Amino acid sequence: MKKRPRGRRPAAPSCLYQCEQCGTEEQIPADVLVFFDVVDPGDPEAPATFRCQRCPGIMYPAWWFRAQRATP
Numbered sequence: 001m002k003k004r005p006r007g008r009r010p011a012a013p014s015c016l017y018q019c020e021q022c023g024t025e026e027q028i029p030a031d032v033l034v035f036f037d038v039v040d041p042g043d044p045e046a047p048a049t050f051r052c053q054r055c056p057g058i059m060y061p062a063w064w065f066r067a068q069r070a071t072p
């Protein structure tokens, strides 16, 4: 029989983030995103961003880049 790990709660959906400068990708758990939204409200239309750990660049969600490209 297979053992099925029973989490206390379903895995939080993570969001793929990408650095605007070096292109480093990182999965950020939704839990952390919520936390950051609270800490740094900033522009309500802008997504929560992170400082890249490898360069001084800013990390944006992958969907944010797609949205930027789609905008004329």
Ligand SMILES: [Zn+2]
Pocket (backbone or CB within 6 Å): 019, 020, 021, 022, 023, 024, 052, 053, 054, 055, 056, 057, 058
């Ligand atoms: Zn970077």
